[in-house]
Amino acid sequence: MKPTLRAVAEAVGVSRSTVSNAYGRPDQLSPQLRQRILDTARQMGYPGPDPTARSLRRGFVGAIGVLFTSRLSYAFTDPFAVRFLTGVAEAAERHESSLLLVPLPGEPAGARKAVENAAVDGFCVYCAGDEEGILDTIRGRGLPFVTTSARPREGDRWVGIDERAAARSVAEHLTGLGHRRVALLGHDVLPDAPTGPLRVTDVADVPHPTTRDRLAGFADAFAAAGIRWPELTVLTAPDNTRVAGAAAVRKLPAGVEPPTAVLACSDVLALGALEVLRGAGQDPRPVSVTGFDDIAEAAPAGLTTVRQSGEDKGRSAAALLLDPPPDATTRQILLPTTLVVRTSSGPVPRS
Amino acid sequence: MKPTLRAVAEAVGVSRSTVSNAYGRPDQLSPQLRQRILDTARQMGYPGPDPTARSLRRGFVGAIGVLFTSRLSYAFTDPFAVRFLTGVAEAAERHESSLLLVPLPGEPAGARKAVENAAVDGFCVYCAGDEEGILDTIRGRGLPFVTTSARPREGDRWVGIDERAAARSVAEHLTGLGHRRVALLGHDVLPDAPTGPLRVTDVADVPHPTTRDRLAGFADAFAAAGIRWPELTVLTAPDNTRVAGAAAVRKLPAGVEPPTAVLACSDVLALGALEVLRGAGQDPRPVSVTGFDDIAEAAPAGLTTVRQSGEDKGRSAAALLLDPPPDATTRQILLPTTLVVRTSSGPVPRS
DNA sequence: GATCCAGTCTGGATCGATCCAGAGATTAGT
DNA sequence: ACTAATCTCTGGATCGATCCAGACTGGATC
Numbered sequence: 001m002k003p004t005l006r007a008v009a010e011a012v013g014v015s016r017s018t019v020s021n022a023y024g025r026p027d028q029l030s031p032q033l034r035q036r037i038l039d040t041a042r043q044m045g046y047p048g049p050d051p052t053a054r055s056l057r058r059g060f061v062g063a064i065g066v067l068f069t070s071r072l073s074y075a076f077t078d079p080f081a082v083r084f085l086t087g088v089a090e091a092a093e094r095h096e097s098s099l100l101l102v103p104l105p106g107e108p109a110g111a112r113k114a115v116e117n118a119a120v121d122g123f124c125v126y127c128a129g130d131e132e133g134i135l136d137t138i139r140g141r142g143l144p145f146v147t148t149s150a151r152p153r154e155g156d157r158w159v160g161i162d163e164r165a166a167a168r169s170v171a172e173h174l175t176g177l178g179h180r181r182v183a184l185l186g187h188d189v190l191p192d193a194p195t196g197p198l199r200v201t202d203v204a205d206v207p208h209p210t211t212r213d214r215l216a217g218f219a220d221a222f223a224a225a226g227i228r229w230p231e232l233t234v235l236t237a238p239d240n241t242r243v244a245g246a247a248a249v250r251k252l253p254a255g256v257e258p259p260t261a262v263l264a265c266s267d268v269l270a271l272g273a274l275e276v277l278r279g280a281g282q283d284p285r286p287v288s289v290t291g292f293d294d295i296a297e298a299a300p301a302g303l304t305t306v307r308q309s310g311e312d313k314g315r316s317a318a319a320l321l322l323d324p325p326p327d328a329t330t331r332q333i334l335l336p337t338t339l340v341v342r343t344s345s346g347p348v349p350r351s
Numbered sequence: 352m353k354p355t356l357r358a359v360a361e362a363v364g365v366s367r368s369t370v371s372n373a374y375g376r377p378d379q380l381s382p383q384l385r386q387r388i389l390d391t392a393r394q395m396g397y398p399g400p401d402p403t404a405r406s407l408r409r410g411f412v413g414a415i416g417v418l419f420t421s422r423l424s425y426a427f428t429d430p431f432a433v434r435f436l437t438g439v440a441e442a443a444e445r446h447e448s449s450l451l452l453v454p455l456p457g458e459p460a461g462a463r464k465a466v467e468n469a470a471v472d473g474f475c476v477y478c479a480g481d482e483e484g485i486l487d488t489i490r491g492r493g494l495p496f497v498t499t500s501a502r503p504r505e506g507d508r509w510v511g512i513d514e515r516a517a518a519r520s521v522a523e524h525l526t527g528l529g530h531r532r533v534a535l536l537g538h539d540v541l542p543d544a545p546t547g548p549l550r551v552t553d554v555a556d557v558p559h560p561t562t563r564d565r566l567a568g569f570a571d572a573f574a575a576a577g578i579r580w581p582e583l584t585v586l587t588a589p590d591n592t593r594v595a596g597a598a599a600v601r602k603l604p605a606g607v608e609p610p611t612a613v614l615a616c617s618d619v620l621a622l623g624a625l626e627v628l629r630g631a632g633q634d635p636r637p638v639s640v641t642g643f644d645d646i647a648e649a650a651p652a653g654l655t656t657v658r659q660s661g662e663d664k665g666r667s668a669a670a671l672l673l674d675p676p677p678d679a680t681t682r683q684i685l686l687p688t689t690l691v692v693r694t695s696s697g698p699v700p701r702s
Numbered sequence: 703g704a705t706c707c708a709g710t711c712t713g714g715a716t717c718g719a720t721c722c723a724g725a726g727a728t729t730a731g732t
Numbered sequence: 733a734c735t736a737a738t739c740t741c742t743g744g745a746t747c748g749a750t751c752c753a754g755a756c757t758g759g760a761t762c
Contacts, residue, residue, distance in 0.1 A: 002493050004718060015742045020720060029740060047492040051470040052412065053718035056403045057747050062468065063451060072450075073441040076433055086427040093423055093454040098469060100414060100451050103444040117413065118449060119402040119470060141398040142353050297648075355748055366712045371750060380710065404748035408717050 003046045011044060012037050023049055055119065063098040064088075064321055065120035069131045072103040078240055078268065079295040080310045081126060084148075087314020088124055095322045097121075104134070112137045122321045124314075125149070127209065144324070146317045150209030152332060157324065159316040159333040163210060166306045166337040167217025170290045171263060173304070173339060175225040178348040179261040179288060182232065184218050185248055185273060186211040186265035189236035195244070196251030198234045214265045214292060233259060237269055245272025260287060260348045267291035267298045267305055274301060274344060288345040302343035308335060354397045362395060363388050374400055406470065414449040415439075415672055416471035420482045423454040429591055429619065430646040431661045432477060435499075438665020439475055446673045448472075455485070463488050473672045475665075476500070478560065495675070497668045501560030503683060508675065510667040510684040514561060517657045517688040518568025521641045522614060524655070524690060526576040529699040530612040530639060533583065535569050536599055536624060537562040537616035540587035546595070547602030549585045565616045565643060584610060588620055596623025611638060611699045618642035618649045618656055625652060625695060639696040653694035659686060 009016045014037065021028040022037040041048075055061045066088060068075040075081045085099075092099050102118050104111040115123075115137045123138050123145040125131060131149060135156075138145045145157065152158035174182065188208040189198060203219055206212035219229050235251070237244035245268060252258060262277070264270035270291030277287045291298055294307035316333045325331060360370045365388065372379040373388040392399075406412045417439060419426040426432045436450075443450050453469050455462040466474075466488045474489050474496040476482060482500060486507075489496045496508065503509035525533065539559040540549060554570055557563035570580050586602070588595035596619060603609060613628070615621035621642030628638045642649055645658035667684045676682060 006718075016718090017720075017722095017743075018741060021741085024720075033740085045491065047488075048467045049720090050407075050718050051468050052403060052407045053747090054468075054720075055470060055747095056401075056407050056718080056749085057720040059747070061403065061470070063470075072444055073437050076437040076440065082427055082433055086424050089427065089452065089454065090424040093456075096454070096456075096465070098451050098453045098465075099423075100449050101440065102449045103440065103447070105444075105447075114447070114449075116399045117402050117405075119406060119412070119414075137398075140396065357748075367748095368713075368750080368752095369711060372711085375750075378709095384710085400750090401748050404717090405750075406717095407719085407748080408750040410717070 003044045005046070005049060008037065008041045008044060008046050012040050020049065052119075061119050061121050062096070063100045063120050064092065064318065065100045065102055065115075065118045065123040067102055067104060067115070067123055067125045067134060069104065069125070069127055069134065071106075072101060074239070075126070079297065080266070080293045083295070083310025084126055084314040084317075087309075087311035087316070088318045089314070090311070091315045091318030091322060095318075097322060108133050116141065122146075124317045124321060144321060146320045148313060148317065150213050155328060155331075157320045157331045159313055159320060159335065161308050161335050161337050163213035164217040164220065166308070166339075167214040167265075167292070168220045169217075169337075169339045170292070170304070170306055171218040171221030172224070173341065174261050174263065174288060174290065174345060175221055177288070177346065180225070180227060180348075181257060181259050182222070182261045182263060183235050183249075183252065183259040184215055184232055184263050184265075185235040185237065185245060185269050186215055187237040187240045187244065187269065189215070189234055193236050195236065195238055195248050197253065198236050199230070200234045201230065203229060211265050218263050235262075237272075240266055240268055242268050242272040242275070245269035246276045247272075249273040249276045258287065261345070262287060262289045264289065264291050267293045267295045267303060270303055270305065270344075271297060271301055274303065285349045286346065290345055294340055298340075299342070304342045304345035305340050307338045307340050354395045356397070356400060359388065359392045359395060359397050362391050371400065403470075412470050412472050413447070414451045414471050415443060415669065416451045416453055416466075416469045416474040418453055418455060418466070418474055418476045418485060420455065420476070420478055420485065422457075423452060425590070426477070430648065431617070431644045434646070434661025435477055435665040435668075438660075438662035438667070439669045440665070441662070442666045442669030442673060446669075448673060459484050467492065473497075475668045475672060495672060497671045499664060499668065501564050506679060506682075508671045508682045510664055510671060510686065512659050512686050512688050514564035515568035515571065517659070517690075518565040518616075518643070519571045520568075520688075520690045521643070521655070521657055522569040522572030523575070524692060525612050525614065525639060525641065525696060526572055528639070528697065531576070531578060531699075532608060532610050533573070533612045533614060534586050534600075534603065534610040535566055535583055535614050535616075536586040536588065536596060536620050537566055538588040538591045538595065538620065540566070540585055544587050546587065546589060546599050548604065549587055550581070551585045552581065554580060562616050569614050586613075588623075591617055591619055593619050593623040593626070596620030597627045598623075600624040600627045609638065612696070613638060613640045615640065615642050618644045618646045618654060621654055621656065621695075622648060622652055625654065636700045637697065641696055645691055649691075650693070655693045655696035656691050658689045658691050 005019050006016055009019045018029055019037055022034045100120050102114050104114055122143050125147045127147055127149045147158050148160050189206050191207055203216045235248040237248040262273050270289050274289050291303045291305035294305045298305050312335055356370050357367055360367045369380055370388055373385045451469055451471050453465050455465055473494050476498045478498055478500045498509050499511050540557050542558055554567045586599040588599040613624050621640050625640050642654045642656035645656045649656050663686055
C-alpha cells in the first residue's frame, strides 16, 4: 500500500495540514521543516498528494473534457477535427490543464452516462452531429461548456463560422463560372439514407446541422442564379471520409447528363470525389469539385475550398472555457473564412 | 449549489447508501423505491454521483493517461502519433475508459508534477524522446504503464517494433541498388545541433532513442556494404516535421559530390526532403529518398518506406494496460514491419 | 413453531486530501 | 515593557460519495 499524507505527517511528527502545505503552499511553513517533510516523504515513497482526493476537496479538477459527437476513434480520421484538437491542446498547455477525451457510445443513454461520469471542470463540444442531449446533460451538471454548434443558444459560449454565408461563397464562385447542373455532396444528409443521389424535398429536413447549413448556403447561391432547391441533386455519404465521398460520387447515375460541378460539404469528401472524377478511365470532360475547411491535403490536390482555421477554433474554444471574458456579449466568437480558389474548379466545359 | 446524494436521501427519506445503490447497484433495492429515488433526484436537479468523489472512494478513475514526450500540440502534427492515438482511443472506447491527454512542460520538474497530478488508472507513454524521468515518476505513483520506448526494462509492458532491423532493411534496399554515397536524416541527432550536416563520431552518442536505433540500423547495412560509420553524412532536423526535413536537406553542402540517396528516420522528414529534391530548379539527377512509418501521405508521394501500424501499436498498448495478460512473458509485444518499395527509390544514376 | 434464507434497507467508517479558525511563539513598534 | 503584527503550525470539519457488517421483514422449510 502506498503511504498517504497522514503517514508522512506521523513519520515527521507534524500535522497533516503542515504536510499538505509543504506541497501546496510553501509559504505557510519554514523552509527547513518543508525540506525535512519532502525528504522523508521521498524516502517513504510518498508520491505527493493524491490527485483525486485533492480534486474532491478543492472542487476543481484541472482538466477539460473534449467531446466529439461521433465515435472518438473516427474523430482522429478527420483532419479538421485533429486541427481543432491541436488548438484546444495549445490553450490547455498554457493553462496547465489536461484534456479528457471522452468516448461517447452511440445510444443516448450511454452518452449521457459518459458525460455524467467525466471528472472535468468544463467541456469543449466539437459538434459534428446532433448534440442537444449532450448539452442538456452538461447543463444538468452545472458545468461550463463551449460549443461549435450550428445554432448556439443565447448566452451559451460558442465559437464558429458563418457556415451558410461561407458555403454560399463557394457556390457563387461556381455559378459565376457558369455552372448550373451541379451535385451537392454531404454526409448524413438524411437519416439512414444509403450512399448515393437523393431527392431532398427541403433543406430543413437535413438532420446534421453543419451539413444542413452548408447545403442551405449552396442553395442560396443557386437560387440567386435561378435554380430552386428541388432541382438540385444531393449526394449523401455515410461518413465524413474520403472513401465515403468517393463511393457517393460513383453512384452518380451513368448515362444521364452528369453534373458539371460537385460541391462537397468538406474537403475529405471532396478529395474522395476528386479521386474518382480525376481517376483513370473517366470522362475527359473535367468536373469542377469544391470542398470546405482547407485541410492540409487540399492545397497539394489543388482543391478549391473555403478556408477556416481549426487551430483557431480549438484555441478560442478552450480559451472561452478556461478564462471566459467577463461580459457575456463577447462569449460568442465568429471566426472568419476565406474562399480559396485553386485548380479543381473552372468554367463549364463547352459540350 | 448543486444537490448532493445526501440531499436526495433526505428528500426521499432513505439512507444515503440506498440512494447510492439506486445508481450503482440496482439489484440492491426494490424497483419501486429505486424509481422513486431516481424521480425525485431528477426533479431536484441531482446529476448523479459526483465522479471525483466516486473515484476517491472506489480507488478507480476510469481514465488512462496518454503521455507524449514532446509538446502535446506538436504531437498532433505527427501523423504517426495521431494514428497511435486513434488505436488507443479504439481500445479505450471498448473499455468505456476515457483518455487523459496530459501536456508535459519542457522542464523535468514541471513534467514530473504534471504526471503526479494526473487522475488516471495508468499511462500509455508514447516515447518520442527521453522518458526515463517520466517513467520513474509513474513507477513512484505505483501506476501501471505501457511504453513504446526503444529499450524497455525487463518486466515493463511494452509494444514496439524492431527499430534497428527495420531500418536496416530499407538501407539494404538502397545498398542493393548500388548506393554508396548517402545521407542519413533524423531529428534530434545531437543535442542543440543546428539544422544541417553533422559529423557524428558514434551512433551511441545520439540522445534520441528512436533516432539512434534507426540510424544504427542504417549503419548496419552500410557496414555490411563496406562503408563504416564515420564516412556517413548525417543530417539533423530540430523537429520531426516536414519543413524541418526540407530545411535540413537544403543545408547539404553545394558543390561537393551530393549523396545519391537520403535515408530519413521518418516519413515526414522524408516528405520534406522529397519536396526539396524533386522541387523545381533542382539537379535533374534524381536522389533516392526513403522514409519510415508509412503514413497516409507516403503512398501518394510514392515514398519508399518501412510500414508499421500506428493503430495496432496504440490498440495493443491500451489493451496491455486495460486487460493485461496474466503471464508477464506476453507483456511485451513486438509488432511486424514491412519494407514498402515505391518510386522514390531507384538505382544510382550513371554519372 | 423454530429455523433459515433471501430480499431490503441502514448508518458508521472510510477514501485522501484541503480549509479555516485559532493557538503559540517571535519579532517589531512605540 | 506592553501591545500589535507576523510567522508557524495544529486539528477538527469537510468535500461527496461507497463499503460493509448488520438489522429488520416476510415467506419457505421441516
